[in-house]
Amino acid sequence: MDTEEFLLPRSRTANERLHAMIPGGAHTYAKGDDQWPENLAPVISHGSGAHVWDIDGNRYIEYGSGLRSVSLGHAHPRVLEAVRRELDRGSNFVRPSIVEVEAAERFLATVPTAEMVKFAKNGSDVTTAAVRLARAVTGRPRVAICGDHPFFSVDDWFIGTTPMSAGIPAATTELTVAFPYGDLAATEELLTRYQDEVACLILEPAGHTEPPPGYLAGLRELADRHGCVLIFDEMITGLRWSEAGAQGLYGVVPDLSTFGKALGNGFAVSALAGRRELMEWGGLRHSGERVFLLSTTHGAETHSLAAAMAVQTTYAEEGITAQLHALGERLAAGVRAAAAGMGVGDHVVVRGRASNLVFATLDEHGQPSQGYRTLFLRQLLAGGVLAPSFVVSSALGDADIDRTVDVVAQACAVYRKALDAADPTPWLAGRPVKPVFRRLV
Structure with missing residues (x-):
């Protein structure tokens, strides 16, 4: 060489x-x-x-x-075949397509720990939607991110915490606090310090190391006890850890979770999934204040949803x-x-x-x-x-x-x-x- x-x-x-x-x-x-x-x-x-x-x-x-x-x-043949079937049928309409029904059913069958799902185009869309939903449900302003994980979103609530914080008001960044991965005591101390202020804990459930025994279950208990929403960012762990992500592998169910990356095998699709009780805040079948959850022109593009269905089927069958x-x-x-x-x-x-x-x-x-x-x-x-x-x-x-x-x-x-x-x-x-x-x- x-x-x-x-x-x-x-x-x-x-x-x-x-x-x-x-x-x-x-x-x-x-x-x-x-x-x-x-x-x-x-x-x-x-x-x-x-x-x-x-x-x-x-x-x-x-x-x-x-x-x-x-x-x-x-250029995986099974994915391309599914995409080609949709290309001649149109990609976007003024009303939902039947593909959206099928894609949601396929996703919820693959990730049975979730009860509802909403699709978008990239990871930042859905992680920010999860944070907004958590703030709306809890009425709390602060977001607690795992400081040991490198990336959650291009939006202000996260990017303001990085060295590339130019253009982001300090008042926004001050509402984001960090907790260390694997340390339940430090996380509890953070939640106690900001008692009744933290809307959610957001983290990748696993990274370059496996979660310590009992850690994710401990986070689940902490979130319940302190009344905050537990969000798993499964952009990387989704499908790669198991077909149902890290939550499926480790058996700990978050309130909300976000998927992307492997979900479309290169086609642009991401997903916000979670408990019906929370997700319905972004819908039309509740009596409370409405949450502008996700509203994307291209979020339901038919060929990307078809790609996601083909990916999930391929993972399961092969x-x-x-x-x-x-x-x-x-x-x-x-x-x-x-x-x-x-x-x-x-x-x-x-x-x-x-x-x-x-x-x-x-x-x-x-x-x-x-x-x-x-x-x-x-x-x-x-x-x-x-x-x-x-x-x-x-x-x-x-x-x-x-x-x-x-x-x-x-x-x-x-x-x-x-x-x-x-x-x-x-x-x-x-x-x-x-x-x-x-x-x-």
Whole structure:
């Protein structure tokens, strides 16, 4: 693998065109070229299964597909067949389509812990709707977020708590407070400090570590005792943990939950689900004050709902969650063995549930390093592996995993050289990659 010969001239030109017209050069900050080594940010032409091609003609084995949304692989035939059936029938109407009935029934059969569901287009829509609903039901102003989880919404109630808080009034941010994951005592202290002020607890039910025994059940009890709404953000855990999400796997039922990403296999669909008693506040069959819950022109676009139904059916009939876990376990074992074999097992570290693997790149002192991440990404790219994470799709085959492990081994050999020099800079060929959330460009 020779990274000096690996160039992406067409992608580099396309990135310049993107920045000239689109703030940030992408429509999601996590897809920005600042997340990739300088001048090595591929612009994608197309994808099929677990592979994508850039406009320079390079083929890659892809991980983290579509920011975890494409869990069945690109252009999945069963999903495309369902979408094509709707395309000639119209996509949006002045009244609900029968597809909305079918999609709701399919979703509630897949996630039986929920009693009602409302669809939208992206995760921020539904997490913000959940927060608004919790505030309306409780009459309380504060939102308690899990401070250990990286992202909940593009809306002010969350983004104001990040380093990219420009443009958000402090008065809005002051209403959001944080609790640590896994620490029931600290959460109870927070709820006591803001007694009768906290409308909801919102968190990802699981992340890079499994929830401690009894933790989610303990949160459920705390929410009940303090009269606040428990919201599970299942954007990532939905389908990947089980067909019914983390709530289905761990057996703890939230009041509200939000789904997206894998739900549409790349098509734009998200869902707010939950207890009928709460969800009806956004409907027409209650006698209280109305809540403007979700009202989106494109939320019920027929082909996206058809995609979601096909995804859920495929997961159930083909055992996709189990496949993702098996693929992830094979990959994690291979990467760990490759890293250990090259003497960097304490520096290239694979973490997370097998269906949702990420990697850490640690320096000679064992600290997270953007420089070493840059080195690692450069080597992977040159070897034909596009991997901002090691999140698998079910389209991966054993040969893909084996090839990935071979490329990782070669990358780890270079990583060892940089560690011995105590400086990755000679292998970067430009600025290091940068964290998404930072105050200055």
